Amino acid sequence: MVSIRAFVAIPMYICAMSDKKVRVRFAPSPTGGLHLGGVRTVLYNYLFAKKHGGDFILRIEDTDQTRFVPGAEEYIFDCLKWAGLEPDESVQHGGDFGPYRQSERKELYKNYAEQLVAEGHAYYAFDTPGELEQMRQQYRTDENPAPQYDNKVRMQMRNSLTLDGDTVHELMHSDTPYVVRIKMPDEETVSFNDMIRGEVSFNTSLVDDKVLLKADGMPTYHLAVVVDDHLMEISHAFRGEEWLPSAPVHVLLWKYLFGEDKMPQWAHFPLILGPSGKLSKRDGATYGFPVFAMNWTDPKTGDLTEGFKEMGFLPEAFMNLLAVLGWNDGTEQEIFSLDEMIEKFSMDRIHSAGAKFDYEKAKWFNHEWIKKLTVDRLQLLVKEVLKSKGIEVADDELLNKVIDLVKDRCTLLTDFYEQAGYIFSKRLKALIYLLFSRNGMMLKPCSSRS
C-alpha cells in the first residue's frame, strides 16, 4: 500500500508542476455552517495550490434550490477570510472562469446531458417520486434493504430505454417532468488513481444510474462537478472521502464528455470523526466543543451554533490543528505557521484513515499559539474579548503589558477576560497607573516569572 502510494505520488507531482497550471477548487453548498472538515478541505486545497504556485477557486454549489439558506454563502466567505484562506477566484473575487455560482450556470449543463443521451450514455426517465418509492418497496428485501435504480431495474421503469420513441417525444413535449440518468455500463471496471489511496476500482454493475439533470433543469452534483471542473480547468480535484463511492460516475462522465486523459487528479481526504462517527454539529452541542468555524445562526430556527472564532480560537491555531489532523511533515514538528505549511505540505503525507477530533489537543494548539504570538498581534483580539464583556480599554500600552503578563495562562482568547479583566476595572485602574508611574515598569505579582 505504502509503496503504491509513493509510486503514484511522484509522477503526479511532476505532472502538477510541469504539465499545466495547478488549479484547485473548494465547492461548498451554502446550506449552513462551515464545519471543521470543510475548513480542512479548504486548507489542504489552499496549501496545495500555493505550494505549486497555483490558484484556489471557490465555487458555490447551489443547485438544490430547495435547500437555499439565506446568508450561508456570505458566511462561507467570512469564514475563509477569518481563516486567512482567500480564494483567487470566486463570486466575490472575480476571475475569468465565472460565473462561480452554479445556479447561474444552469443553461450550460443541459447540453452536456443531451450529448450524453444522444451518445447512449444516459437516458430520460419519467418516473414520478411515487413510482420510485413503489419500486423501492417492491424490490426491498432483507438482503437488499435499499434497492437502487440500476441495471437490474431500469428496464422495468418508465424511461427512454423502455418507452417507444413517440411516447418519449410526447411526454417530453407535454410538460411531463423528467430527469436524465446516466446509464451505467454492465460489468466494467472503472478505476482511477487517488493521490492518497492509490488505485481504487469499482464494478460499474454495482453502481446505480444516478440522476444527472433534475426535473427543474438543474444539474445534480455529479454532472455539475464534472462540467465545471472541466470548464474551470481544474487540475486537481480534492474532496472528502464521502464522495469516493460516486467517483466512478464522475470518472465515466469525464471519459464520455471530455476524455479521461483530461481528468483532474483526484484525492479523497479522510473524514474527521466525532466521538461517534462522522463529526456532526450535534456532536458540538452534546460534547461541548465547537464544530463550525464561526458562529452560525440558523435563519429558520434561530438556533445559534458556536464557532471556533467566537469560542476564542486564533486562526493560526485553528489552521494548525486542522492541518495536523490527518497530515504531518514526517518530523516531530507540531506547530506550523501557514507559510511553513505551504512550504512543507505534500499530498502523499496525508493519512488515509479518518481522524477523531480531540478538543483537548485543539485547545493545546491555541495555547501554544497565544504564547507564541506577539503582543501586537494579540492586542486587537484581546480588546475585542474585553469589549464583549463590557470593558473598554483606552490605554494600549497598559493593555500590551497586561497581555504579555497573562498570556501564558490563557488557553482561549476568552480567558483574557478572567485573567486580566479585573485589571481594567475602575478601582484597580488608578492603582495600576500609580505603580507604573512610580517604577517606570510593570510590577510583577508573580516572582517566579522571569
Next chain:
RNA sequence: GGCGCGUUGGUCAAGGGGUUAAGACGCCUCCCUUUCACGGAGGAAUCACGGGUUCGAUUCCCGUACGCGCUACCA
C-alpha cells in the same frame, strides 16, 4: 444487505521485514513556585485477530472481525 475506504497507546501520530515501536495531547508522580498557570524531569499506556511468505513479521499477501462512509430528482 451491497459497494467502498480504513485499522500503531484513551486521542493525534512517526516508523516499516531484525527498533528498547519516535513524538505530541490527555492522565499520573516529582521539581520550580507563598497559590494557580508557565517551565523542567520522569511514569503508565499501542502494532485488531487468524492464516500464509520469510531465518525473522507490527511492517508484505490472503482471509476474518471491527469501525466509518455511501447506498435521494442533497451536496
